[in-house]
Amino acid sequence: MNVTRNGFLRGAVCTAFVASGGCRALRGLSGGASMYGFAAPRIPRIRLGVVGIGGRGNGVIRRVSNLPGVEIVAICDINPDKLAQAQKFLSEKGKPAAREFLGPDAWRRLCDDPGVDVVYNTTPWDLHVPIQLGAMKGGKHVFTEVPSAFTVDECWELVETSEKTRCHCMQLENCCYGEIEMLTFNLAKLGMLGELVHAEGAYIHDLRWMAATEYPGGEYWRFDENRDHGGNRYPTHGLVPLCLTFDINRGDRLDYLVSLDSAKANFQAFMNEKLKPDNPRRISGVKMADMNSTLIKTAKGRSILVQHDVSTPRPYSRIQLVTGTKGAICDYPFRVVFEESVGSGAHKWFDDARAEEIREKYRHPLWKTIGELAKRVGGHGGMDFIMDARWVYCLQQGLPLDMNVYDLAVTSCLCELTEKSADNRSRTYDIPDFTRGNWRTNKPMEIVDIDLAKMGFAPDKDKV
Numbered sequence: 001m002n003v004t005r006n007g008f009l010r011g012a013v014c015t016a017f018v019a020s021g022g023c024r025a026l027r028g029l030s031g032g033a034s035m036y037g038f039a040a041p042r043i044p045r046i047r048l049g050v051v052g053i054g055g056r057g058n059g060v061i062r063r064v065s066n067l068p069g070v071e072i073v074a075i076c077d078i079n080p081d082k083l084a085q086a087q088k089f090l091s092e093k094g095k096p097a098a099r100e101f102l103g104p105d106a107w108r109r110l111c112d113d114p115g116v117d118v119v120y121n122t123t124p125w126d127l128h129v130p131i132q133l134g135a136m137k138g139g140k141h142v143f144t145e146v147p148s149a150f151t152v153d154e155c156w157e158l159v160e161t162s163e164k165t166r167c168h169c170m171q172l173e174n175c176c177y178g179e180i181e182m183l184t185f186n187l188a189k190l191g192m193l194g195e196l197v198h199a200e201g202a203y204i205h206d207l208r209w210m211a212a213t214e215y216p217g218g219e220y221w222r223f224d225e226n227r228d229h230g231g232n233r234y235p236t237h238g239l240v241p242l243c244l245t246f247d248i249n250r251g252d253r254l255d256y257l258v259s260l261d262s263a264k265a266n267f268q269a270f271m272n273e274k275l276k277p278d279n280p281r282r283i284s285g286v287k288m289a290d291m292n293s294t295l296i297k298t299a300k301g302r303s304i305l306v307q308h309d310v311s312t313p314r315p316y317s318r319i320q321l322v323t324g325t326k327g328a329i330c331d332y333p334f335r336v337v338f339e340e341s342v343g344s345g346a347h348k349w350f351d352d353a354r355a356e357e358i359r360e361k362y363r364h365p366l367w368k369t370i371g372e373l374a375k376r377v378g379g380h381g382g383m384d385f386i387m388d389a390r391w392v393y394c395l396q397q398g399l400p401l402d403m404n405v406y407d408l409a410v411t412s413c414l415c416e417l418t419e420k421s422a423d424n425r426s427r428t429y430d431i432p433d434f435t436r437g438n439w440r441t442n443k444p445m446e447i448v449d450i451d452l453a454k455m456g457f458a459p460d461k462d463k464v
């Protein structure tokens, strides 16, 4: 009787836990050790496999082919033209041809291929999680475009698999390497902003053309995702850089959120106006709101606003506002202010000349080292190249990566949680602690750099 009763009680307690996300906090206890601070054995010559040679896949092939010690050995797509296009680029660049993996399931073979060390996953969203799991199970480090997962359960599965396989699983959040994002991180680390209290980030980018343009090939996958989901389906560009500045998973953690969808006035109307009458995308019932706003509270009591708007004629912005007790910084356009003396207040942002002085003086070391080169190689003003140079450097030198699977999980899980909250009158949702308590003792991220000579760049490093 007692056993039954205990069993019943355990079940009842667990059910209550599940309702609050608590049972999930116990997930993965039987997995491997934490991946925080994990450094894999050095890989001086990285054999890279790229899956999904579309917009982003082509970009990575172009960028990475400028990095010494990286060989693009495998390329995978469902479209033979995309493979041919990549091979043409490699040949023009004087690089060896990559092995080709063609077809919807060919990524599985690439993930199992012993000749590949690292998988770079630039596929549509529905393939992000299966390819990450396949790569790690095949013994490969995996880097995946944003968002790298969409549900809390998927995030846990990635955490557990990374811990068990001891393979890196990093989200390719290029915006963490943006010049202003890194300047903000630098100022925060140097104490120039005082104690950090609030931040705002966003993905405000008018993408209606992507859904409405009847361009050849019909790669409408992103529209389908937006048609079917509310909340914030693309939270990471605005949020992840703020998380690094706030030491999320390294002294603080995202605790809970509330999310609110605006009216759905523009996206569907725009497409119905632009698309031909027989286009199947002329439908009703688009779930994505024109604006989603999510408020997050951290364990240390700070607040973060994250917004998503891809369907109004509003100029591009990731906002990137960070306020502290001694100053504030913001982008779009770049502005900064410090309290000059206690009580002096800050009624206006510093003027442009002063702001530029600060930008120059406190530029992040990575931007000082490789910023000029990055601007020439390109990729969102250079940040994509800096991101690639940094993970390549870390793998070649056997260093921990800047971001790990816990950073991926705690930010990507917002896709599910914001949608649930927005669907339920902005109910509060707990954000799981994927570190399982380690956020309290994990050391904050430091200001990092790379050594170009160690990477094998020639002294005339600026030539690419």
Ligand SMILES: NC(=O)c1ccc[n+]([C@@H]2O[C@H](COP(=O)([O-])OP(=O)(O)OC[C@H]3O[C@@H](n4cnc5c(N)ncnc54)[C@H](O)[C@@H]3O)[C@@H](O)[C@H]2O)c1
Pocket (backbone or CB within 6 Å): 051, 052, 053, 054, 055, 056, 057, 076, 077, 078, 079, 082, 103, 104, 105, 106, 107, 122, 123, 124, 125, 127, 145, 146, 147, 172, 173, 174, 219, 380
């Ligand atoms: N970080 C950024 O700044 C940024 C910018 C744009 C897109 N993205 C992300 O990059 C990813 C890719 O976006 P994109 O704009 O390059 O998309 P895309 O549609 O241009 O490219 C996707 C490619 O994947 C291929 N593909 C589809 N199914 C496949 C399969 N089964 N196996 C192999 N290849 C397959 C397609 O043929 C296509 O070439 C998305 O996750 C997106 O969110 C990130």
